Amino acid sequence: MSDIKITAACHDARNFLRALDDQAQMAPDTRELLQMAALLGPRDRVALSHIIRRAGEICDQEGEEVALAVLDQIEAILQGRRADA
Numbered sequence: 635m636s637d638i639k640i641t642a643a644c645h646d647a648r649n650f651l652r653a654l655d656d657q658a659q660m661a662p663d664t665r666e667l668l669q670m671a672a673l674l675g676p677r678d679r680v681a682l683s684h685i686i687r688r689a690g691e692i693c694d695q696e697g698e699e700v701a702l703a704v705l706d707q708i709e710a711i712l713q714g715r716r717a718d719a
Contacts, residue, residue: 685708
């Protein structure tokens with residue numbers, strides 16, 4: 635984790651990573667994904683949060699295949715967008 639760079643303006647991301655360190659029982663893949671999310675800009679973190687929440691709702695209501703199809707569509711839309719980080 636020491637090679638993750640966070641600017642001083644990202645206090646919330648720094649606190650997030652500190653809290654992540656306290657979760658020793660977390661799966662390594664989950665930890666890695668959360669570390670990558672912490673590197674996003676504030677707008678992208680909010681968008682990602684909404685996407686994950688909504689994908690969970692879709693999965694519960696419509697099933698995993700539909701949720702994965704929606705995520706594939708979102709990925710295709712974002713391919714041409716510049717990073718907000």
